[in-house]
Ligand SMILES: CC(C)(COP(=O)(O)OP(=O)(O)OC[C@H]1O[C@@H](n2cnc3c(N)ncnc32)[C@H](O)[C@@H]1OP(=O)(O)O)[C@@H](O)C(=O)NCCC(=O)NCCSC(=O)C[C@@](O)(CC(=O)O)C(=O)O
């Protein structure tokens with residue numbers, strides 16, 4: 001059975017450092033679609049146990065008001081990741097984000113430990129989803145295998161900081177250094193029918209640059225973006241939520257295709273634009289997104 005939350009709306013996925021109780025206590029007030037409770041790079045090496053302890057109690061005790069709770073575990077080359085999974089699953093997390101994923105076997109290894117934790121902590125088998133972050137040239141080249149590695153895999157995310165380090169370049173703010181990775185990963189995700197998320201934008205003083213970055217990945221076809229700060233949420237939601245104009249056009253396309261099909265007409269125009277059956281799924285996707293985003297008022 002496909003997990004009911006596998007395709008949920010994930011426009012914004014906000015990182016929170018589990019080392020900082022002030023950040024993890026009430027992030028739901030900012031209304032991101034998902035939050036990523038981080039045990040990996042934001043947490044200092046000698047604070048890993050304390051961060052994991054805070055994570056467990058936060059998951060157990062705080063009502064996050066429906067915001068998805070994803071936990072980024074430490075890398076599989078560390079001594080921390082198994083304990084991270086145990087604490088996250090015992091606490092009640094919705095998904096595990098694997099950092100620096102390079103092979104489909106990485107996902108399967110994590111899946112085994114998740115299943116062990118689900119059994120031990122009396123959670124239904126298959127209830128915890130997985131997302132894989134691709135942070136290296138090797139990870140990007142293996143994107144399709146990773147996307148097809150597990151039924152639990154909700155999607156993949158690009159991690160630009162580590163990826164550009166591996167590529168021997170750096171984040172420029174123009175996106176030029178990320179072009180190949182973004183495109184490759186997105187094509188792999190679409191081929192495997194899983195979601196695809198872009199990397200964080202770290203310059204909080206450049207909101208115009210951030211907006212352009214989000215516009216670019218939205219046009220490319222991504223499902224959403226990892227973010228680091230509440231000030232980035234509204235911009236992402238504005239760009240990823242269908243506008244009224246888009247919704248009205250999508251409704252016309254769906255209704256006209258249904259109507260013309262009955263009349264035996266295959267190609268016609270809507271508002272001056274050529275339409276045929278190839279446009280149906282895209283229009284339905286706009287409507288589904290509008291519904292999931294809470295802005296749909298129509299009758300489809
Ligand atoms: C950057 C900064 C320190 C700035 O803080 P500032 O305090 O100056 O910000 P302000 O805007 O002034 O905050 C206004 C109010 O919002 C609160 N507030 C801020 N941020 C909040 C938040 N995230 N969640 C909830 N609340 C928040 C704040 O507490 C304040 O609350 P209040 O005092 O009550 O008014 C802060 O944002 C922050 O820590 N971000 C997360 C950083 C992080 O986790 N990095 C690791 C993940 S990336 C990575 O690892 C690289 C990667 O792996 C990526 C990949 O995988 O994609 C790769 O390879 O590329």
Ligand SMILES: [Mg+2]
Pocket residue numbers: 041099135159161162
């Ligand atoms: Mg990273």
